[in-house]
Amino acid sequence: MGKLKRRICPNDVTINIGKDAPVPECPIPGESWKEITHDDTGTWLAKWGDPIKSKLIKYVSLGASSSWKGQSDKEKYEKARMLKSYIGNIRAAYIKGFTSKDITKQQIAVATYFIDKLALRAGNEKDDEEADTVGCCTLKVENVTAEGHNKLKFDFLGKDSIKYENTVEVELPVYNAILKFQKDKRPGDDLFDKLDTSILNAHLKELMPNLTAKVFRTFNASFTLDDMLNKETKDGDVAQKVGVYQHANKQVAIICNHQRSVSKSYSAQISKLNEKIDELQAYLKELKIDLDRARKEKPPLKSLDRIEKKIAQTSAKIEKMQRDMHTKEDLKTVALGTSKINYLDPRISVAWCKRHEVPIEKIFSKTLLEKFAWAMDVDPDFRF
DNA sequence: GTTCACGACTCAGAAAAATCGCT
DNA sequence: GAGCGATTTTTCTGAGTCGTGAA
Numbered sequence: 487m488g489k490l491k492r493r494i495c496p497n498d499v500t501i502n503i504g505k506d507a508p509v510p511e512c513p514i515p516g517e518s519w520k521e522i523t524h525d526d527t528g529t530w531l532a533k534w535g536d537p538i539k540s541k542l543i544k545y546v547s548l549g550a551s552s553s554w555k556g557q558s559d560k561e562k563y564e565k566a567r568m569l570k571s572y573i574g575n576i577r578a579a580y581i582k583g584f585t586s587k588d589i590t591k592q593q594i595a596v597a598t599y600f601i602d603k604l605a606l607r608a609g610n611e612k613d614d615e616e617a618d619t620v621g622c623c624t625l626k627v628e629n630v631t632a633e634g635h636n637k638l639k640f641d642f643l644g645k646d647s648i649k650y651e652n653t654v655e656v657e658l659p660v661y662n663a664i665l666k667f668q669k670d671k672r673p674g675d676d677l678f679d680k681l682d683t684s685i686l687n688a689h690l691k692e693l694m695p696n697l698t699a700k701v702f703r704t705f706n707a708s709f710t711l712d713d714m715l716n717k718e719t720k721d722g723d724v725a726q727k728v729g730v731y732q733h734a735n736k737q738v739a740i741i742c743n744h745q746r747s748v749s750k751s752y753s754a755q756i757s758k759l760n761e762k763i764d765e766l767q768a769y770l771k772e773l774k775i776d777l778d779r780a781r782k783e784k785p786p787l788k789s790l791d792r793i794e795k796k797i798a799q800t801s802a803k804i805e806k807m808q809r810d811m812h813t814k815e816d817l818k819t820v821a822l823g824t825s826k827i828n829y830l831d832p833r834i835s836v837a838w839c840k841r842h843e844v845p846i847e848k849i850f851s852k853t854l855l856e857k858f859a860w861a862m863d864v865d866p867d868f869r870f
Numbered sequence: 871g872t873t874c875a876c877g878a879c880t881c882a883g884a885a886a887a888a889t890c891g892c893t
Numbered sequence: 894g895a896g897c898g899a900t901t902t903t904t905c906t907g908a909g910t911c912g913t914g915a916a
Binding site: 490539542543607608610615617619621644645646648684686687698699700733749751755823851852853854 | 898899901902904906907908909910912913
């Protein structure tokens, strides 16, 4: 913690380049690149070892808007779409596995169920010096508590030490299996002691070509967005439709547990908004008194029309502020961006925008439009 | 076959920068 | 239209996933 990182020099850097391509000029006179390679199986352009974490390799690769990255992004979503036609069988298989006599098979079934239902990450083994975080396969006994009425309480630190807290009702066989897996174990012991990510992924590959645990997160996120958009979009103006989109986006972020820290000035901002609302309401009250007097033709003599107009304007302003405040509170700890960038098939959003005449710029920023260039010409009828 | 290290890629929130919207 | 605080977008780089190949 708190180390200065030394400068990276050309002789740290390996360049990956086509056999006949000209080698980029070394920017520091008298020095040279560590190595020039011609690896056409990789997508990286340059790499070097991190001076502090010796095991860590840093890469330079093409930007997100490149057709190369776009292609692999598209393949990711196509794989997730393929899961759609396999998911019925996969679910049937793990339900059967819940009561398997073979404990490894039973653990695989329950773990797959968690990954499908709760969008948990796979959970690779980690070195001791890394943060104490877990995923599905590395869940500890104390991370899951049986709460009665078939409810399981999950409580653990996931990727980036983000807390995952969720209580869910599960099928009785799952509940019983968890009790069984916990039996005769101590805190700190693995809940799934017969399992790791390679065993789990090897099993998933038997069910669908190239299937791995992470595909379920993409599948669940994109499926949820597509489903909610199609169920909840009603006639209305663009702002209302964008609201529907944000609501669906939020549900996805909750499923994926994408969080953000509450800004330091949050409470100050809220009280400021409240003050403003109070002020406006006091003003509205005055306006109503004025209106009353004007109707009775008492001074101060003001035009009825103008007062009524002002009342309408002020009421609308108050309503908007209250709505904004509600949204602010609602999204205080939820990060919508991560799922939009990494988990939601952009073709869902593009097709929805086309169907409902929402400008795509309302959904995607400039860089996202560039990143998702490959998805822009999708058919309006596209469904995930 | 199994374990293990590691290489190459995707995904994560925080911080920084740019933009918005109000006075 | 300047000045400001809030909000949104972009950048940054560490933290995961997953495959491969050597021991």
